[in-house]
Amino acid sequence: MPREEFELNVKELLYEGKAKKVFITEQKDRYLIRYKDDATAFNGEKKGTIDGKGAINNTMSAYFFQLLESRGIESHFVEQVSPTEMIVKRVEIIPLEVIVRNIAAGSLSKRLGVAEGTSLKLPVVEFSYKSDELGDPLINDDHILALGLASEEEITILKKKALHINEILSEYLEQSGITLVDFKLEFGKLDNGDILLSDEISPDTCRFWDSTTKERMDKDRFRRDLGNIEEGYKKALERVLGGER
Numbered sequence: 001m002p003r004e005e006f007e008l009n010v011k012e013l014l015y016e017g018k019a020k021k022v023f024i025t026e027q028k029d030r031y032l033i034r035y036k037d038d039a040t041a042f043n044g045e046k047k048g049t050i051d052g053k054g055a056i057n058n059t060m061s062a063y064f065f066q067l068l069e070s071r072g073i074e075s076h077f078v079e080q081v082s083p084t085e086m087i088v089k090r091v092e093i094i095p096l097e098v099i100v101r102n103i104a105a106g107s108l109s110k111r112l113g114v115a116e117g118t119s120l121k122l123p124v125v126e127f128s129y130k131s132d133e134l135g136d137p138l139i140n141d142d143h144i145l146a147l148g149l150a151s152e153e154e155i156t157i158l159k160k161k162a163l164h165i166n167e168i169l170s171e172y173l174e175q176s177g178i179t180l181v182d183f184k185l186e187f188g189k190l191d192n193g194d195i196l197l198s199d200e201i202s203p204d205t206c207r208f209w210d211s212t213t214k215e216r217m218d219k220d221r222f223r224r225d226l227g228n229i230e231e232g233y234k235k236a237l238e239r240v241l242g243g244e245r
Helices: 053-070 106-112 141-147 152-175 229-242
Strands: 010-016 020-025 030-035 038-041 046-049 077-082 085-089 096-103 119-129 178-189 195-198 206-210
Touching: 030 053, 053 077, 053 085, 053 152, 053 229, 096 152, 119 141, 119 152, 141 152, 152 178, 152 195, 178 229
Parallel strands: none
Antiparallel strands: 010 020, 020 030, 030 085, 038 046, 077 085, 096 119, 096 178, 178 195, 178 206
């Protein structure tokens, strides 16, 4: 896949979140994202550090963005420029998290009383409103339209893209011995209105279970004090980059 060459002419920090820093560069339509080892859970109530997490999440996200682009899913990704940094296209992030669930786990199990590990009869798409202050509450299509967060056409596009991404990633990960339980996505818009996949795809944003043992290789190891957190993240990356076991 052709790549662009960049000098890292970083001008200033634009934004610092829980897991990443975003910098303005001298290329007005490009940002630099730097992934951090910081870890948070439960809306920031639990904090810690996972050694090597930034490099793992950056590398895995870059890999998945390129895989998805080869299948017709355009993203903000341009170039991985260091173990923890990537150059991305400047987009305006849509203030929604798009969650796709294949198997009941986490908050879905608690909300609906469905035993964790129960396969769902079809993938479930949920939206949450991106707001740290409010704890990223779940919202529906009517809420999104009423608040002007996205148009009806954009909601349809987000759902279609999310389900397509789910098909591609589930198929790929199955070959790697990983079950994609659920994951969250974020999208951004270019100045012309085109919607691009953004943010990251990593153990921070996905639930990865070993297809045989159901071992967790994701942020649940941190959330639930399961131990061997770094090893879980490393194992997930090795599986993803290695393809079939």
